[in-house]
Amino acid sequence: MKIRQGLVKLSPEVAEALSTGHPVVALESTIISHGMPYPKNLETAKEVEAIVRENGAVPATVAILDGVPCVGLSMGELERLATLGTKAQKTARRDIAHVVANRGNGATTVSATMFFASMVGIHVFVTGGIGGVHRHGEETMDISSDLTELGRTPVAVISAGVKSILDIPRTLEYLETQGVCVAAYNTNEFPAFFTERSGCKVHLFSLNDFQDAICKSRNLGHGLGTGTLIAVPIPKEHSASGGLIESAIQIALREARDKNITGNAETPFLLAKVNELTGGASLASSILLPVLNTCSDIALVKNNALVGAKIAVALAQLKE
Ligand code: PSU
Numbered sequence: 001m002k003i004r005q006g007l008v009k010l011s012p013e014v015a016e017a018l019s020t021g022h023p024v025v026a027l028e029s030t031i032i033s034h035g036m037p038y039p040k041n042l043e044t045a046k047e048v049e050a051i052v053r054e055n056g057a058v059p060a061t062v063a064i065l066d067g068v069p070c071v072g073l074s075m076g077e078l079e080r081l082a083t084l085g086t087k088a089q090k091t092a093r094r095d096i097a098h099v100v101a102n103r104g105n106g107a108t109t110v111s112a113t114m115f116f117a118s119m120v121g122i123h124v125f126v127t128g129g130i131g132g133v134h135r136h137g138e139e140t141m142d143i144s145s146d147l148t149e150l151g152r153t154p155v156a157v158i159s160a161g162v163k164s165i166l167d168i169p170r171t172l173e174y175l176e177t178q179g180v181c182v183a184a185y186n187t188n189e190f191p192a193f194f195t196e197r198s199g200c201k202v203h204l205f206s207l208n209d210f211q212d213a214i215c216k217s218r219n220l221g222h223g224l225g226t227g228t229l230i231a232v233p234i235p236k237e238h239s240a241s242g243g244l245i246e247s248a249i250q251i252a253l254r255e256a257r258d259k260n261i262t263g264n265a266e267t268p269f270l271l272a273k274v275n276e277l278t279g280g281a282s283l284a285s286s287i288l289l290p291v292l293n294t295c296s297d298i299a300l301v302k303n304n305a306l307v308g309a310k311i312a313v314a315l316a317q318l319k320e
């Protein structure tokens with residue numbers, strides 16, 4: 001691993017883990033800055049890091065602070081990012097150069113986090129949900145750069161799938177075009193984030209399969225070079241609250257269709273409507289993102305952290 005001095009800052013713990021082959025799990029930071037209000041965001045970020053540690057891996061939260069891309073944040077840095085909230089710039093791949101050049105503070109999305117993870121040699125990355133193809137994306141071309149990143153960066157992304165406010169079947173089509181291996185954890189159906197089922201079939205993987213497939217995709221020829229998307233279905237104990245949110249999403253989608261609300265007006269409409277229907281607290285900030293960060297979101301990201309840490313540990317053992 002060769003990183004030009006000063007380009008990316010590794011925390012001492014992450015640097016040590018990478019140099020000794022200890023398992024490391026990357027974590028994104030848009031979920032912290034834009035996904036939840038302070039102090040819930042800080043609390044959740046700390047809990048997710050703790051779950052990764054408890055399961056034998058080192059967490060590496062990625063963010064750009066004062067123009068310096070950081071892989072692994074200290075408690076002070078995590079606190080700073082959490083209090084900055086939406087003042088930190090939501091940073092996807094295309095925004096990286098701008099934030100760095102302006103010595104700004106950037107919260108990395110899935111695409112930017114994958115980029116930095118891969119750059120420093122981290123192969124496993126955990127998040128809540130990834131971006132996808134928006135509904136009516138065939139007209140608006142609103143397709144998250146998370147999908148193209150998965151097509152070009154060899155990192156395994158563990159998530160709960162894609163929220164149904166997005167177009168799940170088209171998201172999977174697009175990932176197929178990008179050559180991305182999409183798998184679900186212990187099932188052959190891609191989950192719909194808040195519910196176990198989307199109706200879309202994908203590869204079924206168990207823990208051992210992941211280990212094998214991630215390694216093989218890296219080692220085949222010059223490496224496939226693509227990422228892997230691993231979707232973990234919502235745990236049974238949260239399926240009741242997840243189901244309620246999903247029903248609210250379906251009602252909101254119907255209303256948007258009836259009122260002919262489309263294009264970039266649709267996501268804010270859906271989020272506000274679901275918030276109203278579920279009596280969700282403080283979702284105002286999430287209007288900025290195609291996300292609904294609720295209690296179920298937090299439960300999901302924690303569950304993904306557990307699975308991701310296990311995959312990272314299994315991968316590290318395989319290399320020995
Ligand atoms: N989906 C979620 N929660 C999130 C995001 C997506 O359920 O927090 C965030 C992630 O950081 C993801 C980004 O990478 O939104 C995608 O944004 P866009 O659609 O603008 O590419």
Ligand code: MN
Nearest residue numbers: 142143144145
């Ligand atoms: Mn977009």
